[in-house]
Amino acid sequence: MTFDLAPLAPYIGDFAAGARLTALACALALAGGLALGIVAALMRTAALPAVRRAAEIYVDVFRNVPFIVQLFFLFYGLPEIGVRLSAFGTGVLALSLAGGAFTSDVIRSGILAIEPGVLEAAQVSGLSRLAIYRRIVLPIALRSSVRPLGSVFVNLVLTSSILSAITLNELTGSAKIVASDTFQPFEVYAVLLLVYAVMTWLVSLSSAALHRRLNRGQG
C-alpha cells in the first residue's frame, strides 16, 4: 500500500485543460440555466393557470429524472431528429435544462417573498407590467436568491462530472485518461476529489461575498 503523487506531476497540464473545460461548460450552463430559470419562475408565478402548469411540468420532469438519463436522451436522441451538436454543446444544453429547473425553484421563492404592498404600489404608480418585472420584481427576487443560487451552482459543478459519460474530456474525463496512463487510479481520483471540493468551496465563498455585497445596508 503506497500513496505516491510524484508520477502525476507531468500530467498537471491535462488536469488544467480538463478544469478549463469544466469551468467553461459550467459558466455557459450557469448563464443558460439562469435564463431558463428566470423564465420558468416568472411562468410559475404567472396569473394564467395554463402557463403555471406548463412550467410546473418542466420543473417536475427535470428534477425527478436522473441527469445521466436526460443526458443520454439528448446525446442519442437529438441527432435522430437532425440536430447535430458536439458532445460539449449537448453537455451544456443538458446542464442548462437541468440547472434551469433548480434555478426556477430558488427564484420562484424569491418572487413569492416580495411583499404584496410593493407590487401594489408599483401598479398604482402606473408602471407597465414589463417595467414592474424589470425594475422591481427581478431585482428584489434575484438579490435575495444569490445565496441559494450559489448552492445550485455548486451542484451544477458536481453534476458536470457526468459529462465525462458522453466522451467529453472535462476534469473527470481527463482524470480517467491520466489514471489509465499512470496506473495510479487511487492517487488520481483522490486528487480529483480534492480539486472538486476546492472548486465548490470557492464557488460558495464567492456567492456568499456577492450576497453580502448586493444586500449591504439591508437588515
Place this chain on the structure above:
Amino acid sequence: MQYTDFAPHDLILLLQGLGVSIALFAATTAIGLAIGLAWAMLRYYRTPLLSPLAALLAELLKNSPVLVQLFLVFFGLPVLLETELTPVQAALITLSGNTAAFIYVIAVSAIESVGRDQLETARVFGLRRWQILRRIVAPQAAAFALGPLTGLLVNQLQVTSLISVIGVVDLTKAGAILNLRTLKPFVVWTVIGLLYYLMARLIAKACARVETRLRAHSEWKGL
C-alpha cells in the same frame, strides 16, 4: 424479425435493471441511515477528535461528485489495498458513504432544531443524556428531518443511475444496452426516464405519509 426490433426479452432486461436499482437504493439507504445517525451521535455526545473529523469527512463527501467517489472506490481502492472489488460492492460502499454524509448533515440540523429550553428542562428533571435524546429530541427531530430527508431520498435514487458507468446493470445500464441495440433513443430513454420519475413520485408520497403520522401529535385536535 429485424435485429433492431424490441423483443419480449427486453422487458425482462428492463425489469432486472429496475430490480437492481431498487435493491441498491434500499440497501444503501438503510446502511447510509445507520452510519449517518451513528455519525451524528458522535457530535451529539461531543466526542473529542472524532466529531470534527466526521464533520470534515461529511463536508468532503458532500462537495465532490459522486462519480469521482465511485471511480476512487472502484478503480482506486483495489489498487491501494491490493484487493478485488466487484462493481456492486463498489457501488454499495460509495452510495452508502455518500448517503451517510447527507444524513449526518440533516440529523445534525434536526437535533439542533429542538429548543435549548426543552433540553434544560429535561436536565432539571434529572433525565440522562440518552433519555433526553430518546424521549425528547428524537421524536421532534424526526418530524423536522422528514422534509429534507424526502429531498435527499429522491436525489439518492437519481444518484444510483451513476453506477451504470462502472458496469452495474441497473435501470440506466439496461437503457444503454437497449439503446445501442434498437437504435431508438427516444422510446428507450423516455421509458427509462418515466420509470425513474414514477419511483421518485412513490418515494415522495411515502415520505409525505410518514410525515403526517410523525406530526400527528402537534396537530390541532379541536376542543
